[in-house]
Amino acid sequence: MPTFVYMTRCDGCGHCVDICPSDIMHIDKTYRRAYNIEPSMCWECYSCVKACPQNAIDMRGYADFAPLGHSVRVQRDEKKGTISWKIKFRNGTEKNFLSPITTKPWGQAIPKLAEVPGPSKEMRDSQLLYNEPKWIRMDDGGLHTLEAAGLKLKKGVYY
Amino acid sequence: MFAVNPFAALSGSIPPAVMQGYIVLMIVLVAAGTLFDILHKGSARYFFESWRKSKGSREVALLPIAIQTVAVDVLASGEFCNAKRRFAHLLTMYGFVFYVVATVVLVFNYTAAAAASFWPQLWWLGGAMVFVGGTWFWFFIRVDVAAEGNPVFRVMHADLFILSMLASVTLGLLWAWLGGFALFVLYILATTVLFAGVPWSKFAHMFFKPAAAFEKRVAEAGGTHQNLPTLTRDDPEQRERHSMELLKDAPMDMGLGIKREPPHHY
Secondary structure (H helix, E strand, O other): OOEEEOOOOOOOOOHHHHHOOOOOEEEOOOOOOEEEOOHHHOOOOOHHHHHOOOOOEEEOOOOOOOOOOOEEEEEEEOOOOEEEEEEEOOOOOEEEEEEEOOOOOOOOOOOOHHHOOOOOHHHHHOOOOOOOOHHHOOOOOOOOOOOOOOOOOOOOOOO | OOOEOOOOHHHHOOOHHHHHHHHHHHHHHHHHHHHHHHHHHOHHHHHHHHHHHHOOOOOOOHHHHHHHHHHHHHOOOOOOOOHHHHHHHHHHHHHHHHHHHHHHHHHHHOOOOOEOOOHHHHHHHHHHHHHHHHHHHHHHHOHHHHOOOOOOOOOOOOHHHHHHHHHHHHHHHHHHHHOOHHHHHHHHHHHHHHHHOHHHOOOOHHHHHHHHHHHHHHHHHHOOHHHOOOOOOOOHHHHOOHHHHHHOOOOOOOOOOHHHOOOOOO
16 A cells, blocks of 8 residues: 655655655656655555654555555644544554653654663673663562553453 | 836847737647646546545635635645745745746737836846745755755656746746846746646646635535544543543643754655
């Protein structure tokens, strides 16, 4: 399901061009709006759909298996730190989801890796990966569980 | 210099009727070019199909939406999310309006009069605004240069509008300042390309964009939201969702994420 751009919505800001991991979102030479130059190489990551501030990018279902008007649309709200999805099934069922994309204000919890001293020979020879066990917090009261974080595991899927 | 009607000196060599006829011809060419564009691209058909789909079942008062569209999207270029692009667009847009209106008034009302109230100053101001906004855009803000990393002087089809407008205004200002037949001929040539090139340039976006902005606002008010999700943290009921547990104590304004940096990581 490759992406396509609603030309009337696009303002040509370049965010999709910037973020596309396949480098297939480019600027049209006639209208200076974004477009997908090679839909067959699109891996449907939705990066451009989420990054577009105008919600001008959508997914095109292939006609052979998505012919009856399904849709998967997404709205990434950076200000509120959430992402919401609206899924329309071909039988008319509609599902709506809302999830966090950050739990702290943007840009305030970036690890300052440049200030971290390099690993010693002993650390390099160890079986542990970088910052283990500190970053999985095994040395901070053992394995962290849902209960320890004050959360409960409920039956079913809750979004 | 700024208080003198630049077209008054011309009236000796070119009859006023010819100048006025040229302006009428340019207006006709813009109207014809836009109509051709609408028919050729099927943009009107697309607009009405999209309008039907996005209108929704809710009754919508169109007048307040039209006023909002004019005030925000048209007069304030509200569509742009990048402040620099918005400011450059406002400079160019208002500059072009001042420049065109002043040209029409000077040619029709003050053809032979060197002194023409504030109109010559408005003509110069409009031209300068187009020059500053257009040059800023073309050299520094153009997305194919800023986000794609293409060379500044790589000219493409989409540049026809901005380049012909910049050429028309710059040559017009230079001719008014320095005079000379060659500059005048180049000024008229660039102006003709600007107004006659409507079917091949982005000129008609000034008519299409307000229509698209209006349709977008109608879709939001009509409840279809162009099929986009409508769930938001603003809704207290949504804040109680299990999935929102981790954002319970988070501020409602988390600041800017990817928009902290301009999109130029090519």
